[in-house]
Amino acid sequence: xxxxxxxxxxxxxxxxxxxxxxxxxxxxxxxxxxxxxxxxxxxxxxxxxxxxxxxxxxxxxxxxxxxxxxxxxxxxxxxxxxxxxxxxxxxxxxxxxxxxxxxxxxxxxxxxxxxxxxxxxxxxxxxxxxxxxxxxxxxxxxxxxxxxxxxxxxxxxxxxxxxxxxxxxxxxxxxxxxxxxxxxxxxxxxxxxxxxxxxxxxxxxxxxxxxxxxxxxxxxxxxxxxxxxxxxxxxxxxxxxxxxxxxxxxxxxxxxxxxxxxxxxxxxxxxxxxxxxxxxxxxxxxxxxxxxxxxxxxxxxxxxxxxxxxxxxxxxxxxxxxxxxxxxxxxxxxxxxxxxxxxxxxxx
Amino acid sequence: xxxxxxxxxxxxxxxxxxxxxxxxxxxxxxxxxxxxxxxxxxxxxxxxxxxxxxxxxxxxxxxxxxxxxxxxxxxxxxxxxxxxxxxxxxxxxxxxxxxxxxxxxxxxxxxxxxxxxxxxxxxxxxxxxxxxxxxxxxxxxxxxxxxxxxxxxxxxxxxxxxxxxxxxxxxxxxxxxxxxxxxxxxxxxxxxxxxxxxxxxxxxxxxxxxxxxxxxxxxxxxxxxxxxxxxxxxxxxxxxxxxxxxxxxxxxxxxxxxxxxxxxxxxxxxxxxxxxxxxxxxxxxxxxxxxxxxxxxxxxxxxxxxxxxxxxxxxxxxxxxxxxxxxxxxxxxxxxxxxxxxxxxxxxxxxxxxxxxxxxxxxxxxxxxxxxxxxxxxxxxxxxxxxxxxxxxxxxxxxxxxxxxxxxxxxxxxxxxxxxxxxxxxxxxxxxxxxxxxxxxxxxxxxxxxxxxxxxxxx
Numbered sequence: 001x002x003x004x005x006x007x008x009x010x011x012x013x014x015x016x017x018x019x020x021x022x023x024x025x026x027x028x029x030x031x032x033x034x035x036x037x038x039x040x041x042x043x044x045x046x047x048x049x050x051x052x053x054x055x056x057x058x059x060x061x062x063x064x065x066x067x068x069x070x071x072x073x074x075x076x077x078x079x080x081x082x083x084x085x086x087x088x089x090x091x092x093x094x095x096x097x098x099x100x101x102x103x104x105x106x107x108x109x110x111x112x113x114x115x116x117x118x119x120x121x122x123x124x125x126x127x128x129x130x131x132x133x134x135x136x137x138x139x140x141x142x143x144x145x146x147x148x149x150x151x152x153x154x155x156x157x158x159x160x161x162x163x164x165x166x167x168x169x170x171x172x173x174x175x176x177x178x179x180x181x182x183x184x185x186x187x188x189x190x191x192x193x194x195x196x197x198x199x200x201x202x203x204x205x206x207x208x209x210x211x212x213x214x215x216x217x218x219x220x221x222x223x224x225x226x227x228x229x230x231x232x233x234x235x236x237x238x239x240x241x242x243x244x245x246x247x248x249x250x251x252x253x254x255x256x257x258x259x260x261x262x263x264x265x266x267x268x269x270x271x272x273x274x275x276x277x278x279x280x281x282x283x284x285x286x287x288x289x290x291x292x293x294x295x296x297x298x299x300x301x302x303x304x305x306x307x308x309x310x311x312x313x314x315x316x317x318x319x320x321x322x323x324x325x326x327x328x329x330x331x332x333x334x335x336x337x338x339x340x341x342x343x344x345x346x347x348x
Numbered sequence: 349x350x351x352x353x354x355x356x357x358x359x360x361x362x363x364x365x366x367x368x369x370x371x372x373x374x375x376x377x378x379x380x381x382x383x384x385x386x387x388x389x390x391x392x393x394x395x396x397x398x399x400x401x402x403x404x405x406x407x408x409x410x411x412x413x414x415x416x417x418x419x420x421x422x423x424x425x426x427x428x429x430x431x432x433x434x435x436x437x438x439x440x441x442x443x444x445x446x447x448x449x450x451x452x453x454x455x456x457x458x459x460x461x462x463x464x465x466x467x468x469x470x471x472x473x474x475x476x477x478x479x480x481x482x483x484x485x486x487x488x489x490x491x492x493x494x495x496x497x498x499x500x501x502x503x504x505x506x507x508x509x510x511x512x513x514x515x516x517x518x519x520x521x522x523x524x525x526x527x528x529x530x531x532x533x534x535x536x537x538x539x540x541x542x543x544x545x546x547x548x549x550x551x552x553x554x555x556x557x558x559x560x561x562x563x564x565x566x567x568x569x570x571x572x573x574x575x576x577x578x579x580x581x582x583x584x585x586x587x588x589x590x591x592x593x594x595x596x597x598x599x600x601x602x603x604x605x606x607x608x609x610x611x612x613x614x615x616x617x618x619x620x621x622x623x624x625x626x627x628x629x630x631x632x633x634x635x636x637x638x639x640x641x642x643x644x645x646x647x648x649x650x651x652x653x654x655x656x657x658x659x660x661x662x663x664x665x666x667x668x669x670x671x672x673x674x675x676x677x678x679x680x681x682x683x684x685x686x687x688x689x690x691x692x693x694x695x696x697x698x699x700x701x702x703x704x705x706x707x708x709x710x711x712x713x714x715x716x717x718x719x720x721x722x723x724x725x726x727x728x729x730x731x732x733x734x735x736x737x738x739x740x741x742x743x744x745x746x747x748x749x750x751x752x753x754x755x756x757x758x759x760x761x762x763x764x765x766x767x768x769x770x771x772x773x774x775x776x777x778x779x780x781x782x783x784x785x786x787x788x789x790x791x792x793x794x795x796x797x798x799x800x801x802x803x804x805x806x807x
Contacts, residue, residue: 019464057479058482064391065602
């Protein structure tokens, strides 16, 4: 509750100033609200891309006595909004604990996997039978999707009526990360000077993730529809998609981590470091073990590598609804709401 | 002691818009430049920190600027606000140079944006900086670093050695330790004296202690005083300052834009005896708010209160401090510390004299009073619908008019190698009144000239 009050105090100052109006959607969206309720602040906090531009431009930033620090307070409110909307409710406390959860899940599944799987095998399915793999990950995927859908549903309550131009507009914002470019100059991250680095590293991460997801879908189609069994040749679609995606997930998260380490701490919410880093580390580790597995799938280390890779992917799965991954859903919903409001504003 | 001596071709005193424009121009003309900023890095930039636009001449739509704003119209606007207190040659030069200066600004990292919400009346005349004045300054400091301008913060100039009308060296207290700077030319861009309440007291008496300073606490007029004492020719009325009425709860310094209150014309304004003292609805607020600083300064205790009811609440730009609020006039009087009977009487008198009309806060409407002294000429609605709201008002000083006289080369009259830019010489062209975004025009144009001319002298 505390950060929501502080957010209200700060945005009251912003609303009387408005110098940052041209930077990003947060400020026009703020100006169109008569007061700042908790749900307004949740919305605005998820609209914020944490670029820092408004902090450096602020005549009231600390050490000014008004101590206006929009990126920091919105980061705090954003985490609270995740927690507030998390489903099922009794797991909401896992926000902020995703590092421990990931570690526990990967360790337990690695130990169980090593204990139960046969010591030798010619291919993946000799070690972990396809049915077992599909059952475990299928069940995890179902639970994770249910939890994510239930918590994301809160984002859409009170959402104005959807229309196609708004949907297209929001899709553009999401897919291009236009709000990390500050009208082409690049955003003020990690420091005061404009840079496109964060946008490009995020693109590598996001599209890497999508390519890996596509690789998995194609592989499932091969397996179930075409009855073609893994391992697939190097020039097959699942391997090419997975390798490209994996490369993105090595470069993207390491770049984002490298930038994060250089971030000006004055405007960050440092209590969220482990929250952010856990997701980056899981993506990186899943990709690294996956690529190693591809390279060494004929060698004796295949078995431990496979178990470790599956353990990490499982940990990535179970932490999805309670970790940094949700920012994608919440921000997409906020951008969609903004696009609809903006469209409506134009028509009136 | 070697580290306490600075030597370069040009020293610029003041790290606001004018100082940075001068430093950049001097560096680009080939001079080595030292910039002395009296504030710490976090508060650098003087009053430019609080600005947001520059009034810019243009013959056709230019960037975010709509329509055209020709030289003659700009000049007539200036003549109107100054009542002729302007050097017409310098004024026309500033006006004409704003157009090319806008391009120069973009080349040095400044970004422009369309007029902000609530400022559409300025969309044609004023070019808004994306992110405001501090973002503009950040761009300039970045550009200055690239051009090897040496910036020293916490450096307050305390002495200038000027012999036979020639500047030789100066002393600055850098983090409290004296340092000598020896340069071949000097650009004074150190602002006015509006943050020096003792100096203001000379003209305003003890009332000055109750003034709030809207901008930087570092504009203490030290450099202005030194130049005038060492032979620079003065310009502008030494007693006058530009002051507006702002929220009385604003900080003593640096409250900036958010402390403004736009509700005055929509209600009534009373002093601490709960008496009205001026026609609140004389004209549209942007044309009147500049006289309200003086009006409030003339009231006992230098305080006044704007009172509105729930009919007009929300019909003006939101302010940063919440209003005092009560269901009754007596309750509001208690909250504001006003005599309740007197306030009730003032409001009753006012309400009785209000004639019916069609209320429109955007134009000079026909809602006015009859038989009331002072009258209220527009936007007069009875104050009768609770809850009632009150805002305290105090004079907020923006800038002072006294400066050093310069020529079209920005050279200070009376000292050969000293140039001036910004508020310290603004009185040459803005001897009276106020024109939104003109201060940045003067600072940018004269800053560029001063830097170029200072560098020319040393080559």
